[in-house]
Amino acid sequence: MVDGWWALARSEEVTSAKPINVDLAGQPIVLWRDRGGVARALEDRCPHRRAPLSLGCVLGNGMIQCGYHGWTFDGATGHLKDIPNLKSDTKFPALYRANAFAVAESGGFLRVCLDAKAAPPAPASETLPLSGTVNVALDHEHYIAALFDDPSLVLAMRGVRFTPYLMAELAEREGRLVLERSCQWAGPRWPSPFSSDFPITLRISTDPVTGECDLLLRDDAFNPLLSATLAPVPAARGVTQVRWRAKLATRRPGLMAKWLGAGTPLTVLPAIDGAALRVLKPSASIHAAALREAMTTATPQAGAA
């Protein structure tokens, strides 16, 4: 939990108009933007009387003011800068501070590391235009296992049918957990158990620490059709908050590939079908924990790409 860079918000969710509350497992975090547009993250707990700072406001100077008694904090350091009712310019001792966390923003995601001194992850090269956030009542580990074993339980791609067959089982590739699943186009087709070849595949490449996934839907000529980033974050009470971004390739040969763009190409489901999940047999996910374990002990600092 401590060494990961977790995508706790999409860039557009965080403004200087109103702070927002997110959480990473048991840790409540307040996010906002200061005057220069820089995103800030503090523990969402005022050190005065433990009120959530997210119920306060962002002042004109970019600092956050607790809504309870007005204590005002600097976002970069968490230092207490003002108690308005004291009507004085006293400097407060260094102990007077809220916990500050490291923030890195790139690719339309705001990532937070609980270790304030962590080196930022490599920035993303582009910001995918489509995006959304869902709250799924399933814990983080089982959510990712469901994505590995049957993507249709957690998402839908327009006109795409996920088969039970993998082109490559889950394995480590350059610091990430990667698998590739064969897919069919929807419609009347020869059933997948009897198909010799499949026209498309879905590649899922996962950060071993955070479970953040890059999805790539390709056709059999290796044309990328749809790419997406799915960032599941363990939130309070076993909920997984999933923020995602996606982009449809402009050149998509074939009728069904074109059809992908005729509506919403990617839907991340807000709820999981419990009946289907309960009987889902573990397959691709079966070695995930062991692989993750081996990778994270070998490379202590594995950040999200």
Add this chain to the structure above:
Amino acid sequence: MLDVKDTAVTDDHADPVIGDPRAFAEKVAAWVPHDIVLKDAWFPLAHGFAVTEKPVRRAVYSQPYFLWREGGKAVAAECHPADGLTASKSAYTDAAGRYPVIEKYGYVWCWLGNPANAAPEHLPSLPYLPEDGGLPLHMLGTVRFDCTAPLSLENLIDLTHADFLHADVVGDEKMDKETVEVFHDTESITMVRTCVNKSVAPVMKLFGGVKSDVQQVRQVIRIYLRSHAAIAYGRFSPGDNVQLFHPCVPETRDRTRLDYTMNTSNVKKNNPFRYVMPKASYKVSRQDSSMTSPQSPRYMRPEKRKDLHSPLDEAGQKYRVLMLALAERQARGDFAHRDNVSADCSEIIGYQKP
């Protein structure tokens, strides 16, 4: 969960508030209000009008109280009359399963603790409420707080919060000067806040006919510790005085019931403030709950990190320490009242009887 012990007076009479500052700070930091359960106290469980022939149910720390009238006289029992006396009757009631009851100030007060210790002199003094009740219904109301009762009272006794949380009702933090004085004994704490040229309370500007932009304010909060009941008395110039009785009944350790009285009979009959101010509690209490509700779970267990304080928090810190001192004393079996809460406190709160 509750048990009754005999009153055994302990000899530890040191004032925890004026003792060693380090010990004081440690007590402040050891504050887990969720765990504080005080006994041998009167609780105002219902407005007098709410108690009729038909029993109503109330609770203090989940302990059941059924209230009704017999021949006009309010009574309180542990079991519903339709349910009869159950074998699990507690030691808080007599052989017939009845609690000690007093009707005063427009409330039915019930005793929680050893019935033998129930005495009228342990019932708090509330100078601006008529002893026989009888205030019009529009001055009475019920609100609930989604938090433990001591947090509600800690909220109340630190009025800095009103400048931020209730700015749209009572005005913001803009003023020339603010002073806070605190007085206490073993059973009560009184905070007097004086503000010079404070932003006028919008509720007075909109409904009270106050024209100026600033007013001189003197607010008093007096908490009767065991009963979790508070007086909130405000003098505003220009403006009318605000006379609120704010009893926080700990129905459970994490939920609080407030049957309040906002006595506006001092306000002229043709001034809308007389009718609007008692209703402001509905808005104000939700604003308070927005903070105290998320606070409450954060004060349920001992916490390694100490809360930080400002010089304006003197009252709140002393409230914590006095509550803990009472709780510790009761844990040792000492339930004696060392100070008299029923003595008229008009002078202490600066109230002049009309």
